[in-house]
Every structure is written in C-alpha cells, then in structure tokens.
Amino acid sequence: MQSAATYPAHWEADVVLADGATAHIRPIRPEDADRLVDFYARVSDESKYFRFFAPYPRLSERDVAHFTRMDHVRRVALIVLVGDQMIGVGRYDRVTDGIAEVSFLVEDSHQGRGVGSVLLEHLAQAARERGVHRFVADILPVNRKMISVFSEAGYTVDDHFEDGIVHVEFEIVPTDHSLHVTEAREHRAEARSIQRLLRPQSVAIVGASRSAGKAGQALVRNIVGNGFTGPVYPVNPEAVAVAGVPAYPSLTDIPAEVDLAVVAVPAVSVGEVVLQCAAHGVKGLVVVAAGFAESGNEDGRRRQAELVRVARANGMRVVGPNCLGIINTDPAYSLNASLAPIVPPPGRIGLFAQSGALGTAILSDGAARGLGLSTFVSAGNRADVSGNDLLQYWRDDAATEVVLLYLESLGNPRKFSRLARDVAEVKPVVAVKSGRTTQGVPTGHTVRPIEVPEAALDAMFRQSGVIRVDTIPEMFDVAQILAYQPLPAGNRVGIVGNSSALCLLANDAVLAAGLDVGCEPVDLGVAASADAYRHALGDLASRPEIDALLVMFTAAVDASRGEDVARVLAHSSETSGKPMVTTFLGSRGVPEEMRKLDEHGVPQRGSVPSYPSVEEAARALAHVTGYGTWRRRRHGQVPAVGGVDAAAARALVDSLLAASAEDTVELAPTDVADLLQHYGVELTPMTPAPTLDDALAAMKRFGTEVVLKATASHLRHRPDLADVWRNIDTADEMRDAWETMSRTLADPADAGFVVQPMAAGGVPVAIWGREDPMFGPVISFGISGVATELLSDRAYRIPPLTDVAAAEMVREVKAAPLLFGYRGGIMADVKAVEDLLHRVSRMADDLPELAAIELNPVLVGEEGVAVVNAAARLSRLAPRPDWYARRLA
Template sequence: MDAAPSGPVPYPAHWEADVVLADGATAHLRPIAPADADRLVEFYARVSDQSKYYRFFAPYPTLTSRDVSHFTNVDHHDRVALILLVGDDMIAVGRYERVNRTEAEVSFLVEDGHQGRGVGSVLLEHLAQAARERGMRRFVADILPANRKMITVFADAGYTVDNSYEDGVVHVEFEIAPTGTSLEVMAAREHRAEARSIERLLRPRSVAVVGASRSRDKVGQTLVRNLVLSGFTGPVYAVNKEARAVTGLPAYASVRDIPGDVDLAVVAVPADSVTDVVLDCAAKSVHGLVVVSSGFAETGEPVGRARQGELVRLARAHGMRIVGPNCLGIVNTDAEYSLNATLATVLPPPGKVGFFAQSGALGTAILGDGAARGLGLSTFVSAGNRADVSGNDLLQYWRDDPVTEVVLLYLESLGNPRKFSRLSRAVAEVKPVVAVKSGRSTQGVPLGHTVRPIQAPAPALDAMFRQSGVVLVDTISEMFDVAQVLAYQPLPAGRTVAVMGNSGALGLLAADAAVSAGLDVYGDPLSFGAGATADDYRQALASLMAQPDVSSVLVVYAPAVDASSGDDVAQAVADVVAGAAKPVVGTFQGRRGVHGPGAVPSYPTPEEAARALGHATSYAEWRRRSHGTIPAIEGCDPDAAARVAREVLTAAGERADDGVDLGPEGLRALLATYGVELLSMRPAPTLDAALAALDELGGEVVLKATAPRLRHRPDLAAVWRNIDSPAEMRDAWVTMTQTMADPAAAGFVVQPMAPGGVPVVVRAWEDPMFGPVVSFGVSGVATELLGDRSYRIPPLTDRDAAEMVREVKAAALLMGYHGGIMADLKAVEDLVHRMSRMVDDVPLVRAIELSPVLAGESGLAVVNGSARVAPPAGRQDWYTRRLS
C-alpha cells in the first residue's frame, strides 16, 4: 500500500498484539483511538518532566486539548500511533509521521516506571512492521544527546543506523527492512522475555490456592495438600470465602487479603468465577495463574469459548501468563522450590527431563508412567486447553535451563507451527527434543484448543519435525523409551550396535530389531549361554565397548530358572557403563525403566530397546552434521512480485476475495520477479491458431493439452512433440482432437520444444495455519498415486533443499538410473529455493505449482505451471514479537 489511500483507512485490528516484556510480564499493544483521550492525559500526567523534555525538546508540563485531539486522531497510514497498555492504563506510546513517500519520523514516550522493561524495542518492531505495510522504507528521528535510553533503543535494534550531530541534536536514520541482524536481535529478545515469563511460573516464592476446600474429595484441597506434602519451600496461602482454615493453613476470603506477596495463583473455582479471581490477582501483582478449573472452550459451546477468550485477554492485559484452563498443573522438582501445583499425587523423582503435555486428562497417567520407570523430571507443565502458555513458551525456557537435558512434548495442536519449527530447531541443536503429536492422520484439533486445523498433509508435518531435529514418535510409551536413552546415556557416535547376551534366540531377535531400526549390527550377536555369570557379562561388555567400530551396545539378559535375581549381572553391566562414552541399553528380565545401579535403560523386549536406540542414533547424526545456511539467491524481488499479485487482484474486483488464478502471461510475469523463466506458450483453441503459433515460434514445437484432467496421462496422448511444419501440425491437431471426448475443453497450447530432461514438480503454498510449505517430486502418475513427495518449511538452508531433492524414492531417476541422464541437481535446488522464497516473502501468493519442469544435464526448463493469488490470510509474521 505505497500509494495514498482513496478513502479513510479502516482501523487496523491486525496490528493489535499481546506482547511479553523483558521482565516476563505481558502487555497489550494496539493502535491509538479517539476514545483514548482521557487515557492519554492520565498517562502524560504520570510521565516525569525530564521524559517530557526529552520528547518535545522543551518544558511541556501538560497537553492542550488541541494536542490531545491531534495525538489521538490518526489516519493509520501517514500518521500512525501504537500504545501499550497494562490493564486499563497506557504505559507507552510510539508513533510515526510520514515525511515523504518512503520515509517517516518516529518518536516514543514511555512512562518512567516502565522504562528498562524493553517497551521501546517492542514499539519500534511493531511500528516498523506497520510502516512497511504502508510502503515506507526508512525511519528518522531527532534525539537529545542526554536521552541515552532512546539512542540505545535504535542502536541495539539490529538495523544499520546512521547518526549525525548538529545544533545540539542527534539525528538518526535507518532502513527498516528486516535484516539478518535485526531478526537475530528480535529473536534473542523474544527468547529472553518468554523464558523469563515461564520462569516466573515455575520458580515461585509463594503460591495461593484459590478455591482451597476443606473437603478431601475436592480439587481445592488436593492442590493444597500436594503443595504442602511436596515440601514447597515458600508459603502456601489458602483462599476460601467461607472457611477460616484449610488443612491447617489460615484461609483468606480473597487473594487481595493475603498479607504477603503472591507469585503464583492456582485457581480451582467454578468457571464463571474465574474472571473475578483474575482481577483480584492483578490487584495483588500476581505473576501468573494455573487454572485447573474446567467449563471453558473444551465444552465446545460458544459461552465456554467466550469465557476462555476473556480469561486470556484479562490476564495478559494485567501482565500475567496462564497455564490452562482445564489443566492438571505444573511441577518443579528442584529442591530450591519443590513445587507440585498439580492434582497428581504420584510424581517421578527429580531428574533431567522437562515435560510439556497439552492433555489434562492424560496428565496423571503420564506422570504415573514416568514414576514407574524411574524417569526423573526437572519440570512438568500440563497446559490443558493451551489458551496461553504453549509448548513454544516452554521451549524458550528449557533451551537455557541447566537442569533440563531432555525435552518431551505431548502435543495435541500447534498454535504457531512456524514459530515451533524455529524454536524446536534452536533447542534440538543443544539438547534432545522428543515429541508425540496426536491427530497426525486427521490433523484434528481438540475442542478446547482455539486454533485452526492444519490443512497441510501429514507428511508435511512430519517433515517439519525432522527438519527441526525433533525426534517424532508415535506413542507416549515410545517417547519415554527414547527419553530413557537420551537422559541417562551418551549420544552414540555412529550407527553400529553390538548385540550380546545369554540367549541366542533373544540375540537374533535383537539383531533383527536393530536392523529394522536403521542400525548396523557389529558382526554376529555375541551369545555365551544361559549359564553366563556376572564376570562373563563384565568382560564381554568391556571388550565390545573397547572396539572402535562399535558405537553402542544392546545387552540381553534372560535369567535361568534356578538363577538368582540377576542383581550381580546388573551391577557388572553398571560397572562397565559408568563413565563410558558409548550408550548401552538392555532387555533385562522384562523390566522397563532405569531402575537399579548405573541407570542403564531396560526394556521388556529387544524390539523396544532397538527402536529407542535407533531414535537416539538418528538424533545424534542430525546434531553432528552441518544444517547448512540460508543461501543468498540473486534475482528475487518481493516488491515486484507483490505488485504483480496486486495488479491481478485489482483487475479481478470483487472476485479477488476468493483468490484469482493467474493466466500464462500473469504466471510468466510473476516467475520473472524471482528469476525463473517460463517457456513460451501460445494458446491454440483452433487449428488456425496452432498454425499461427508454429509460424511465430519457429523451429520445432509441441502441441499439448493443458487441462488438469489430461496432465500426466501415461499414454502421453495429450502431447505431440517435434512438430516443425504446417503439415505435421495439421496431422497432430486432427489426431489429438479425434481421440479426446471434449477437444474444446482440452486447453491446447503450442510451445517450443524444450531440451530433454527428467520431469519434476515443485509446489509451494500457504497453509492457513502452518504458513508457507514447499514440496518436491518427480512428475508423473506414480508420484501422484504413491505420494512420493518431500516437504519442507521455509526458510530453507542449502542442506534442506539438497536433502529435499534427494530423499524422494524416485530421486534415482535424476542420477542416471538405468542409463538415464545425470540431472543438474544444483539447478533443481535453486528452483526449490526460489519458489519457497516467493511464498515466504509474498503472502499474496497463495499457491504456485511448476509442472512439469524438465531437469536436464545442464540447467532446466519450466514448461508449465499455475499460480493463485489472494489477499493475505493473516499470517503470524515473526518480524514482530507477539503472543499467538
């Protein structure tokens, strides 16, 4: 929207956002409105004289009525103002005013008590995004030299800032296009802020249970009892309007009445009373809420959904994060806190595993399974309806948490898959992330989760997990199986596993299972008979661990009928494993877990042991290898592509809302903006038109049908090649039209003969929830029938594109299979990069498909394709920080 609007610009509701500040508290950002006049006056009265002087370069104690009108009446185009609210109070305002077509002057005013909380950087990010939408490219500002805080905001934003000093004023100028540095700065700030917001929940110094009950069978008493019995190190406050004491604790009628500070409130009151509790907690400056109450969006009713939306809005507006509602609670086993703010009475021991689960109903069973295995947890969060705190937030926290070495995620929905992909990859590079995603086959979403379902195919979701280094498993039990290896054993340095034990039959089963898990077996399984002693195990294991070609060992132990408990064998294995650099797993008397000395993971069957070890090995490989870099691709012009798309939409008028398919010339123009040439194509609805096209194009041409129903026909009846004379064109035309039931609908075109090559197809599209997705496959009926495609989520690294092209089953056809050509894979990868960039850079491009693309020995030819443009679908753009 770089041209002046023809009429009033509607209120830009999509600029509204809940944001997390540097200290972990939340605030609400939105455009200013005329109704904010009184709010602006009250805000200005709280601002110090010094801050006012820095803003206006002169004493300016009060705002006149004309000032107030000017500042609150903006056009949302040339004059934009964003305000930051905590509760009903304005704490900051940032604004820009257009200087010329591409430049605007920017300014900020932050209430003194809220300076140092990262308010200025949040406002700058959102103002820059708004300005980019309005066609501006540059911000300027004049700052007094003494206003060091504001100078720092600009200097630390990651943009290339030009400063000059004249007449006692620092003049600042910078381009506002996102850069690699500015995105890194923003991501780092987002990481620190969101990690801090979770830290405030998991490391409270005091807890209030709102809805504490005197009845043993009530949720409120269970919560109080679990907090006290877990040994929580801070004060626990019971809140009950009618009781004077609960389980020996004094009770208070309201959170407001509690004499001390309250960091965390655990809420177990009826759903229609939760809003009042939120307001009480806000008045008490509570940091966060764990809402175990049900009766919200999980009911599937409009009232419940509205109630959940209001809960989140109120809490965030007052600086608080929410776990839940309809959740099990949270746990921190660190002895400094010993927090069990859940309904679960059985917890795993303290350990190295952080666990996020969206299901409240499954939470107790999940914790019980972990406890039975002896799998130690560092922290646990059950998000229930996941109205606010999500797995993304926990990833931010666990990434730097020194206690957590393995992250487990049970996911029922993904609120922001694009962000999840980015964050999970950052975590997986330093510690393992293991996930179960329910509903992968249907992409369904539970009732309580107010997110849109993902429309991308299930393989695309799986590819996103792999691309991010996440270990994706099918069941919660399998997730724990893998965690046992990753939490208690070193990562394997290779894929070769040695198998040993006292049962030849189990050894063979274990070897077969290892191969099925993608591992290489070292020699034959080592079996030393049912009478093997602890010393036999000790010597054999030590020998295998010393072999340089062995990366891991799978130990089988099946006790004889008259044997002892096998504790001596377990101790022998533990003695060898202690301090070793190679992982060891076992099938030990049918046990599951990490019981006993040495914490060697044990599984009931060899298949489960091998599968867990296979996942750990694949993760270790992913972590060791280079993940590549995002390459610089020349010839990509997002602004030009957006102009082409807007021109098409403008020409379509009212039809544009549903999207518009591009014709051949529109597609050629769009592709040209990203350096891709579409082979010339002339419509040939009649024989005369086909003859004219032959004469115009010259040389050898192709006559073909382009109707979707006729593409990829195995008999190639819709394509006639090597036409170089009018007679051949007449013959081709007559023959093809006679063999088709409806020639008029065939969409005949004439094209120059393309160089030979392997036909491939590249697709890129915008999923309404997932964001941009790109796929690749070898073109043809087999690919369509078998679904032989690879998928990735932009932005792609050079490694992503290379793997994408090579991982389809038909990739051998690009590499000389049965005497075929060696295709130019670099050219194919380049095309994948360009199409993924286009849908990532230009939200107006809803979908694009290039098929067929002939990949030759030197370069490629884009023979045909299609594209659809549509108004932006409200992508969650990560150029600005916001809570989804």
C-alpha cells in the first residue's frame, strides 16, 4: 500500500464524456485551492444543498484545506478538469475497514455529460486498490440525478429511506453487469467523439497556403472541391483569400463556430494553434503536419505528447499528427479533409490506416477497383485517435457495412480484441497488421512492442472474428466479396469456366485454400456462349451441395462475347443468393460490366468482383468463408468453475510481493502449490530433498513408488539431460538415482532435487500462461516435450476462455491425435484438460502480477489429470491497459 505522502500519478487519466468531448481526471492537490473555490462559486445553491443537506454558500479556508489535502489512502478525492477549470469532484472517506462514504459535486452546466459516472468508476478503481470494497452514501430523495448515478452503474445497490434521507450501499467489486455498463458507456462516448470529427458543420484550415504544392493549399482545394456542405475557413495571416475562399488572420478571428480544425502549420507552431482552437471551442483536430515523434528525437516526442495533452484537456480528440487526413463521403457532409489526390467513390466500406505515407496508395488501390468508401481516417502517428476508436464508431454506423484496418501497431490489444469481436458479430472486419516478422513499432507510435509470439497475435484475431490478411491488395481482394456478395453458407465451391486448364488450376486453388470442390468443375469450352454460362450457373446455384461459385471467362478469339457473359454473371449473382467470384478477362476489382449501381452511380450488393488469377479468387473466398463460419457458430460461454478462492489467491500474491524487495519473484514449489490450490488445482505432492537422507526420508513418508527430479529452471526439460528418475521403490534405488543424477546434472543444492509419488501414466501435456505488458494475459497449450518447442506446436487464446475456446485449443494443435487414441493409445480425459485450462485462464485473468505460470508436465489419463510439475513467477506490473474505469491511452 502506498504511503500517504505518495501522489498516485497512475490515477490520472484522460476520459471521454458522454457527449464525446474529452476531459482530464486526477487526484486533487493542495495547489487546487483557488480552483476549488472558483468551481464552488459556479455551482448552484440547489446543488450545494444536495451535497451538504443545508445552505452552504461558500467554503471557508478550513473547508478548502480539508477538501484539498488528501492522504490518498483513507481520504481520496478526484477532480475532473476541462482546460484549467474544475467541473466536478468525487471523494470517499473510509468509515471502517473496507467501507467508505462517497460523495460527488458536479457543476450544473456540465451535469448530464456523464461526469458523475466517470468519477464513480475511477473512485471505485482507486478504492479497490486501497482495500475498500463497499461504498455508502446518504442522498436527499429529491436528488434524483445522484441516485441514478448509483443505480445505473451496474452494481447491486441496497437503499432504504430513513429520517428523510435515502441511505445507499453497494459492493464495488466489478461484476459482469457493471463491466457491461462501463463498456456500453465507453462505446457510446468514444463513438460520439469520432462522430464529432467525421460529421463537422464547419471546417477551418490553419496554415492554408496560396502556394501550389503546399499542404495547406491542397487541403483547401480538396475540401472545397469535394463539395463540403458547410462553411470553410482558411486561416492565413498574410492572405485575403486562399483558393478563392475568404481567409482569416487567425482562428480566433473567425466570427462563427468551428467544429473541425485541420492543422498544416510547422510542428513548432502547432502548440499555439491548439490553444487557439481551445479558446474558440473547436471540437476536433486533424494534424497533417510532420515533425513530431516520427522524427525520432526527444523534441518531437515531447511536442507530440504536449499536443495530445492540451487537446484532450480542452475537450478535443486528435487525428495524427503526420497523417493524410479524414474523409466522409456521406452527401450530407461530402468531407475530404485530406491530402489525397484521388478519393474513392461513396460506398459501404470504412477504412482506417495508420500510415500517412501509405494512405494515398491505399486510397488509389481502392478507387482503381471501384470500391466505395463510407469514411476514411489516416491516423499517422496515432497519438490519440486509434483503430479502437473507429471500431466504436463503425459498430453502429449505418453507412458502413465492412471495416478495413491497416495497422502498424496495437496500443491496447486487449481492448482491440473485445471491440473487434463486438463489431465482427454484426459486420466483417479485415485487418492487415504489418511487422509480422519483427513485431516492431514504427517511430512515432508511442506504444511498446507486443512481446507475445506471432501465433498468439494470430489467435487473437481469429478469436475476435477478424479476417487477418498479409497485404493491402489481399485486404481489398477480401473486401470486394464482403461489400458486394452474400456470405457463403459453407465451404463447398462450384467451378465453371471456358478453359480446361483454368478449371484444373481453379480446382487446385480451391483445395489449397482449404475449401472443398462441391462437384466436378464445369468446363464449357473456349467457344462457350453467354447462354451456356446461364444454364451452367443456374444448375450449380440450384444444387444444395454448392455454397459459392468460382467463374472464369477468358476470351481466346472473340472478346466481344465478354459483355454478354458479364450481363449473365451479374444477373446470376443477383438471383442465385450464393456468393460469386470471377476471373473475368483477368481484370482486378469490380468490372464496369458487372457493377450494380444505385441512383448515385455507386456499386451495390450484387456487383461481381474479379481477380487476375484463380488463386487470388480462391484465397479471398476462403477468408470470407472462414468469417461466415465464425459468424454462424456458437462462441460459447465462460463457465463457472468450482473450488476457486480468488480472494485468498490475491492475498497470497500480495504477501509474496510484499515479502520481497525484488521486482520479480520466483515462487517456491510450496507457494506454487498453494496458489494452484486456490483455483482448485492439485499439484502432485513434492518434498524438497537437498540431501540423500532427505530423499530417503521422503520416500519412506510417501510409502509408494516415487520419482527424484531436478526442479531448477536451467535443468528442466533438457533433452540431453535426465532430469527425472522414475519408479524408485527401494533405498538402494534411491541411492543409485541420487548419485547418478548428482554426477550428470549438477550439485544437489543447485539442482533443486525433490521427491514425488509416482503419478499414474497418461499423455503428457503442458499449459502456459504469461502476462504481456501490452497484450495482457495469454494462455497456451500443447503436448509436452521437445517437439512442441521445436515446432511451436501450441494453441493460444486470450482469457477469459469460453467453453468453445478451451475445446478448440485442445484440438487444434498438430499433436492432438495423441489425446484421442492415436495408434492404439488411450482416449484421454479431454474434459479434464479443458477444466484445467479454464482454471489457469481464470487465474491469469484475476492476477495481473502473475507474470508467468507453467504446468508441465500434466499427465492426462483416461480419467482425470495429474499436475506433476509447475512453476510460477510474479512481477510488480503496471495496471493493465483496460482497467475497470474508462480511460484513453
């Protein structure tokens, strides 16, 4: 526990309020005295009465000192700031062990913005850190707003009326319901914060230039030329007009409200512009200027951090810096606040790209294919607005049916996994994550690299329903099907074409992509007419054993037949109800002949995508088929596991860390056994044997066959060393084992010898858990042994595990047949393995300090499992990025 003198800086956070604006929350400090007095003067008499149950027009010096001087343990107060003004305060005072009285006061003009709810979340988080588990409060019955703050927080609230006061009590331990409430509020607030950026009523371009080739000139021309529906305000201190639009010397000279400011001034001047935006009430910033953290120097990193700090403190989100800009093709806005010279037509795809440099190429590729966009955001250095924010917005955006993400880094993978899964349940998400081989982070992105194996990242994407592809062209290949074709009902493909060679290639490509060929490919011959295609496609589409169609057309002699065939393909696609992909004359994208257009000339569902090769078509179709399978299947529930005492485990971890001066603590075997027991896992008994006499005594005490093993981490699972001696039944056998292992391994004191009873035989498996600073907890499973390590034959999942996820983990490793009677082996108790996975998953989820745990080997018999060996390590980690209180990264 921190001392009273320690200021808990980790409680500081930027937050998004209910209306999408940002604010800053932090513990109150003595130097906030004047700020508190000014705040209190702006609060209405009614609100003061609700807080103190009596007229309380002003605070005395003694009051101010009492309310600003906290010990941050028994007395805690958090304030919410917008700019330099305090708009709300929440506090708790401990009344007995584990119980604290909580109260709030929010400035009247800011009530209804969710300030009280945010304060409650952060106060509860702070209280739990300080050992408080229950809040109490006395509220006047007429103070309905405060009553609703408690009742709508998701906790189970006990209240009763006594002596004219409503007395409220509730446990602040997070529950599924309270977490759901917090996540729902976070979703609405962050979606609104992005809506403020993408749907502005007015735009200012700060740094608008009269010189051709300058970013400020291009921005004005793109915004005006694209037909933005609101007023445009170029800002240039030396110009009367820019690109024919009247200009203003500074942003503060604009005589009207400005919703969005696009900033193209040199990096050293951006800080001053942000302050002007704050003074003018601007709601959001797009900073295309470079010269920030991407420069790799300390000045750039400091400048970027200050940009975000000042913007968020004054209610603004930031896209960039060093970005291409944003686009919204909705005719109600027609916003092209970007440097992109080519903008795709309106459509149903939302596109997020972290790279400003690649943004133009990405947009050009999409436009060349005829893929229409609903919205586009280039985040550049991703200093503030990230892919997670766009997922929140696109989740409920009616204009967006498909989400595409080009990601160079993941700032909060755990949150990304949760949000992406929520979106993927209703609309597809396709992601390119660069750095597959390096897991590096681009200069300018202020996040740490992910340390988990690449296979774990792949597993996270699959678990979340995200379609991960390797390249940008492949992302658009998949998007073409998702945007215009229905999801396939299965993985059986019907093939039709006018080339026997192409039909054979298509057959191989479909099988290589992991799909099935539903029937013999239909080769129509090189002279096939449009009618031949019509009859073949009608027949294949009517067959129940066909789920999707792969159609090829190549013009060997007469290319004029292409238009007739294209019309047939378009009609068949519209009427069959089954997805169709083509290799039509080797074209890429959606050929004009096969586009189904709306009244605005925008391709709609029913348009038919084409690929230059059958391999690309089959690969894209396989990705979409996999997503369709994910959408249809049951994802399962997180099961309740009996015999878990999470509170005792928490106490054990706290005591072990408190007893050590080191940041990392390797647990002794007895402590590992105690920790596992708190989660209902029995570790096969073991007794330390530092001497031969100790080993002999242990064997006698167990009274059965025993093993002698080395537990030192540098000796375990070495293929060149025999670290375990089994089936020891007599004193002579123990002496022989002891002497031999002492000679071949190490000095007994260094080897960490222990004696254990012999466990029943079974298939050896292993379960690992680790805590990644960015990723959070990760669980992996594999068959125990050197082959698993050499071949990386592990399955990975992110806790908490559903019953379906645990079952999949056991079955997806390549060596899984060993658990299912391979070559006459036993039918192992797989349900017992799944139960063990759930227990380790729960442990890893509950205890962020559990840096690593390994159960290896676990012997799986026909009935039950025996955990023969286990090791664990604790670490003093920073809080996980997804606390139980909303906060921006």
